[in-house]
Amino acid sequence: MKYKEVYLDNGATTKTDSKVLEVMKPWFCKNYGNSSSLHKKGIHSKETLEKSRSIIAKRINALPEEIIFTTGGSESNNLAIKGVAQIHKTGHIITSKIEHPSVIETCKFLRKQGFEITFLDVNKDGFINLKQLENSITKRTILVTIMHANNEIGTIQPIEKIGKLCKEKQVLFHTDAVQSFTKEKIDVKKANIDLMSLSAHKIHGPKGVGALYKKKSVNIEKQIHGGHQEQNLRAGTENIAGIVGFTKAVQLAKEEHIKKMTELRDMLISNIQQEIPDTKLNGSREKRLCNNVNISFKYVEGEGVLIHLDLKGIAVSTGSACSSQNLKPSHVLMAIGLRHDIAHGSLRFTLSRFTTKKDIDYVVKNLKEIIKNLRKISPLQKNYKYSVGVKDKSYW
Numbered sequence: 298m299k300y301k302e303v304y305l306d307n308g309a310t311t312k313t314d315s316k317v318l319e320v321m322k323p324w325f326c327k328n329y330g331n332s333s334s335l336h337k338k339g340i341h342s343k344e345t346l347e348k349s350r351s352i353i354a355k356r357i358n359a360l361p362e363e364i365i366f367t368t369g370g371s372e373s374n375n376l377a378i379k380g381v382a383q384i385h386k387t388g389h390i391i392t393s394k395i396e397h398p399s400v401i402e403t404c405k406f407l408r409k410q411g412f413e414i415t416f417l418d419v420n421k422d423g424f425i426n427l428k429q430l431e432n433s434i435t436k437r438t439i440l441v442t443i444m445h446a447n448n449e450i451g452t453i454q455p456i457e458k459i460g461k462l463c464k465e466k467q468v469l470f471h472t473d474a475v476q477s478f479t480k481e482k483i484d485v486k487k488a489n490i491d492l493m494s495l496s497a498h499k500i501h502g503p504k505g506v507g508a509l510y511k512k513k514s515v516n517i518e519k520q521i522h523g524g525h526q527e528q529n530l531r532a533g534t535e536n537i538a539g540i541v542g543f544t545k546a547v548q549l550a551k552e553e554h555i556k557k558m559t560e561l562r563d564m565l566i567s568n569i570q571q572e573i574p575d576t577k578l579n580g581s582r583e584k585r586l587c588n589n590v591n592i593s594f595k596y597v598e599g600e601g602v603l604i605h606l607d608l609k610g611i612a613v614s615t616g617s618a619c620s621s622q623n624l625k626p627s628h629v630l631m632a633i634g635l636r637h638d639i640a641h642g643s644l645r646f647t648l649s650r651f652t653t654k655k656d657i658d659y660v661v662k663n664l665k666e667i668i669k670n671l672r673k674i675s676p677l678q679k680n681y682k683y684s685v686g687v688k689d690k691s692y693w
């Protein structure tokens with residue numbers, strides 16, 4: 298098999314589309330004005346900033362003034378959650394056990410500050426239980442923060458139902474839509490979303506730029522103090538080049554790409570399941586991100602498979618990129634009830650609109666060979682009692 302590079306780690310980050318890079322270029326050496334300046338260069342930047350805001354707002358059925366540009370998903374999550382908490386000064390926040398670390402760690406930080414936090418369980422497919430959510434809401438609850446689509450296993454939560462419930466209970470609803478934005482239709486009004494986090498680098502835009510949607514009527518406390526940029530909610534000179542790139546990335550994301558990714562995703566899942574015995578698909582089969590495949594391969598270690606795939610030019614990940622330096626099994630895979638050894642044998646393949654059928658064939662062929670060879674030398678054989686499936690409670 299001829300060596301080729303196949304990038305299937307688009308859940309970690311994506312390649313910047315060359316068309317995105319093209320529209321960004323003039324904003325470095327030519328149109329470098331500060332959008333707060335009153336001269337022509339400043340006004341040009343300001344106009345472009347507001348045009349970008351409108352385009353991104355329209356995509357989610359929001360108003361332009363409801364978009365706050367940030368440095369990405371992590372900052373947006375921090376701004377939303379701490380921003381609401383600091384307005385209320387005290388109270389209860391509900392989240393889930395499978396959120397991105399930028400939500401979980403923010404909630405844990407607030408717990409140290411005296412806020413009460415509920416981490417909802419998820420079922421074996423990664424869904425929260427709506428009844429459990431409803432029963433968890435109390436008079437003290439100030440915010441529900443539940444992600445739209447999970448970055449590791451791709452499960453898509455029923456955000457419209459969550460939004461409806463939160464509206465009935467008069468509790469604010471924040472969703473981290475970093476992975477789902479442009480891959481799922483999102484209408485913030487229809488879904489009763491009060492706050493929503495977005496990031497450019499997951500959708501072929503540049504790194505270091507994102508946005509927080511904040512419903513006009515919702516009050517939050519700023520987290521970065523300084524100038525009056527972004528409706529006085531996020532100080533700092535706006536990254537116009539990044540914002541222009543983010544906007545272009547949104548415009549380039551088309552519905553036909555979702556269809557293409559879904560077909561290739563399904564092909565990857567079924568080919569792996571046909572070609573390689575003892576595998577398990579993690580996450581929901583039906584309500585799943587169009588570009589996510591997460592599979593546990595019994596009797597092997599994910600890291601070992603990853604390194605062998607890398608030697609063949611194939612980039613994938615084990616757990617999420619942020620935790621892949623960490624030997625603890627992924628908190629998401631633990632929360633869906635996987636045994637430690639099964640969680641450690643899991644790989645995430647995340648596709649993009651640039652993925653081809655040839656890429657999928659190349660990956661499956663190599664994967665089959667690698668798994669077969671690693672299993673031959675694996676101590677984790679069928680009868681090997683490696684560990685029992687106890688959930689790691691210490692994390693929470």
Ligand SMILES: Cc1ncc(COP(=O)(O)O)c(C=O)c1O
Nearest residue numbers: 369370371397448473475476496
């Ligand atoms: C679900 C989710 N939320 C938030 C983030 C953080 O986004 P950023 O890298 O833009 O800070 C990520 C990135 O991996 C993510 O997958």
